[in-house]
Amino acid sequence: MGGESKYAGLWYVAPYVIGLLLFTAFPFVASFYLSFTDYDLLSKPEWVGTKNYEKLFSRDRTFDKSLKVTLIYVFTTVPLKLTFALFIAVVLNYRLKAINLFRTAYYVPSILGGSIAIAVLWRYIFADTGLVNMLIVSLGGEPINWFGDPTNALFTITLLRCWQFGSAMVIFLAALQSVDKSLYEAASIDGAGPWQIFRNITLPLITPVIFFNLIMQTVQAFQEFNGPYIITQGGPLKSTYLLPLYIYDKAFKSFDMGYASAIAWVLFVIIMVLTLIAFWSSKKWVYYAGDKRS
Amino acid sequence: MAMLSDISPKGRGDRRPPTQIELKLRRKARVSATIRYGLLTLIGLLMVYPLIWLIGASFKTNAEMFTSPSFWPNEPTVQGYIDGWKTSTPYTFGKFFLNSLWIIIPKVIGTAISCTLVAYGFARFEFPFKKFLFASVIATLLLPNVVTRIPQYLLFRDIGWLDSFLPLWVPSAMAGDAFFVFMIVQFLRAIPRDMEEAARVDGATTLQTLVYIVVPMLTPALISVCLFQFMWTMNDFLGPLIYVSSVEKYPVSLALKLSIDTTEAFAWNQILAMSVLALAPSLTVFFLAQKYFIEGISAGGVKG
Structure with missing residues (x-):
């Protein structure tokens, strides 16, 4: 395409480049710097070296607790949600007439799930005399104290995220539908059962989307905020006090910007290390069908 | 060679009676379909019941709210809607909906325009550092916002944008949603x-080509972009929580949080009624345009 200079493309991406520098690159570097300072918004940031990090890892019991529940939350939520999403996608991937109806019904929670209104609903559903306990009692059981018990409270937050399995499921379903049907027929003629077919044909072929979903869901789960903030306020006994809540409180409640930045960086490094491990291990288990594009 | 797909209940042209194997496979297919339908319906009901129940509960009286797991209100009333709409602030929920709209519309338009320009640049031109810049798009996709949030806040504070919608609009209008x-x-x-x-051969500039040729073909993708941005902004809570401090500028999400904090424990019907209203725009948009959502996530993969 002649006529315009070779910088024409740069003009088009200019808004992105400016935004990247101003709102991503600069804040990224700045937060790293801030994590080595003491900054209360009133006076200038004061360089304190690694003091924030030392405090985090040696004397901050809240951080220990928060890190622990964050890891528990992520490592239970992500596998549960993805397994469920894949299971439903496999069940749906069949010549069912109502496939679109089901797909829609399952997708609705994903659309609404991040909304405060849903967190409000959750708070009410799991209240002492809320929907779930009313159902349990009407079936003859004992009501459960959902928000008073640390394990139960974390479970309600986990369940909220698993409930939003729809978007992961739609991605799985699209991948399942693109698997070449003749492979199934060939395997079935060779006498393979449904489980063998799933294990040895379907699963390897959809590893790229499993990988994609795994990374995206993990990165998002580490940043969960709305659910615990509205439903449990981090309690009881900080059992749902995920790191993003701690960072928010430190930064925007106690205006301890330096310390909050240090926690954010710890969280970032954890996410990055896990992502890198996933990318590194993907060479061993993700199968790209004779295709070097990613 | 016998293909499984040949063994369909509709049968083929030939009139020969089905063999034993065919009968068995058909029966298996029927059983399989029944199990699948049963399972999907059960799980589907379980998924959607909280929402159905929310709608029913919003028409209940407060007294009935905690007495029955049934979604159907015994004495339907819109009192929750009337009282909830008034709120405990000087403003009605109408004001908060207008605020949400006033955040959403510029943000959606800014997103659509900037992302189209930038994507066009990446997809159709060669320029210095293109590979690096496009890699940064992917990196931003994975970068947790939590790590940039504090300096962003400080930046917006220093340029005097706190308690305005500018921090919510401007990054998106710079194609910030990678x-x-x-x-x-x-x-x-x-x-x-x-x-x-x-x-281009006929002498159109690249911008004319973009506007008259590319954008019309992009329409389905752009609709997906606008719909997703609409929902995400409608649901966004943390952004307004950090940047919007005066109640008169509160969007619906903050107003709901405020009504939980300020309403006494016995006014659940008001809160649930307002929750239904808060979900209504997203639900309506979704049902009117669901095919764009499904296509959108299938195409690129989405958070959620």
């Missing part, structure tokens, strides 16, 4: 360039 750039680039790569090249 996911949408990525999605449109993927879409553009799949569109043949013949028409664009013809237009």
Whole structure:
């Protein structure tokens, strides 16, 4: 395409480049710097070296607790949600007439799930005399104290995220539908059962989307905020006090910007290390069908 | 060779009676379909019941709220809606809906325009550092916002944008939502360039080509972008929580949080009624345009 200079493309991406520098690159570097300072918004940031990090890892019991529940939350939520999403996608991937109806019904929670209104609903559903306990009692059981018990409270937050399995499921379903049907027929003629077919044909072929979903869901789960903030306020006994809540409180409640930045960086490094491990291990288990594009 | 797909209940042209194996396979298919339908219906009901129940409960009286797991109100009333709408603030929920709209509309328009320009640049031009810049789009996609949030806040504070909607609008209007750039680039790569090249040969500038040739073909992708941005902004809580401090500027999400904090424990019907209203715009948009959502996530993969 002649006529315009070779910088024409740069003009088009200019808004992105400016935004990247101003709102991503600069804040990224700045937060790293801030994590080595003491900054209360009133006076200038004061360089304190690694003091924030030392405090985090040696004397901050809240951080220990928060890190622990964050890891528990992520490592239970992500596998549960993805397994469920894949299971439903496999069940749906069949010549069912109502496939679109089901797909829609399952997708609705994903659309609404991040909304405060849903967190409000959750708070009410799991209240002492809320929907779930009313159902349990009407079936003859004992009501459960959902928000008073640390394990139960974390479970309600986990369940909220698993409930939003729809978007992961739609991605799985699209991948399942693109698997070449003749492979199934060939395997079935060779006498393979449904489980063998799933294990040895379907699963390897959809590893790229499993990988994609795994990374995206993990990165998002580490940043969960709305659910615990509205439903449990981090309690009881900080059992749902995920790191993003701690960072928010430190930064925007106690205006301890330096310390909050240090926690954010710890969280970032954890996410990055896990992502890198996933990318590194993907060479061993993700199968790209004779295709070097990613 | 016998294909499984040949053994369909509709039968083929020949009139021979079905063999034993065919009968067995058909029966298996029927059983399988029944199990699948049963399972899907059960899980589907379980998924959707909280929402159905929310709608029913919003028409209940407070007294009835905690007495029955049934969604159907015994004495339907709109009192929750009337009282909830008034709120405990000087404003009604109408004001908060207008605020949400006033955040959403510029943000959606800014997103659509900037992401189209940027994606066009990436998909159709060669320029210095292109590879690096496009890699940064992917990196931003994975970068947790939590790590940039504090300096962003300080930046917006220093330029005097706190308690305005500018921190919510401007980054999006600079193609800051990398996911949408990525999605449109993927879409553009799949569109043949013949028409664009013809237009360029006829003397159209690249911008004219973009506006008159590319954008019309991009329409389905752009609708997906606008719909997702609409929902995400409607649901966004943390952004307004950090940047919007005066109640008169509160969007619906903050107003709901405020009504939980300020309403006494016995006014659940008001809160649930307002929750229904808060979900209504997203639900309506979704049901009117669901095919764009499904296509959008299938094409690029989405958070959620």
